Amino acid sequence: GQSLEQPSEVTAVEGAIVQINCTYQTSGFYGLSWYQQHDGGAPTFLSYNGLDGLEETGRFSSFLSRSDSYGYLLLQELQMKDSASYFCAVRIGDAGKSTFGDGTTLTVKP
């Protein structure tokens, strides 16, 4: 089976930098994805790492170390609108099947 661990809650102030860690145990690992979900909405894709290293997309970056079964999402220049739940998800196989972590609730304060 698969298991993922990420912090349940994180709080930061506007303009700060936040790192959300994700560790996983799985078989058939294909990649690690990150999604953002606002209350009442559907998940939206943020970033994906299929290989070790850092992927940067604007204010968001994601890192993966397959040997450590570890990844993180880095959010820079935090804005109030970044307050949301963030999920890491391991992709199993090449058809896109994913297992999600329990999510991290990020609260950005003024």
Added chain:
Amino acid sequence: GAVVSQHPSWVICKSGTSVKIECRSLDFQATTMFWYRQFPKQSLMLMATSNEGSKATYEQGVEKDKFLINHASLTLSTLTVTSAHPEDSSFYICSASPTGQGNQPQHFGDGTRLSIL
């Protein structure tokens, strides 16, 4: 970009009713689609993998006779919650990526909020 449309957005119905939810890929073909369920303040739980032209693959603990999945075309998968009861009330979400591009991001529909009275 790739768009996944899910319909309806909200359903409120009486216990015992069967409810059908549609998931369409609007500008791409998807051999495989995925159905998730999410309870309030919880994570997305994969229910089943919908395979075009063949039977769906259900995750452990998901009743296949309760949650009927049909993937009759490359752009449409349907999930029918049969004889729904209050405990089936949840947020149901589908996802898909273009055929042959499973390494690309999964695109999610906007979800369906199901409330069974």
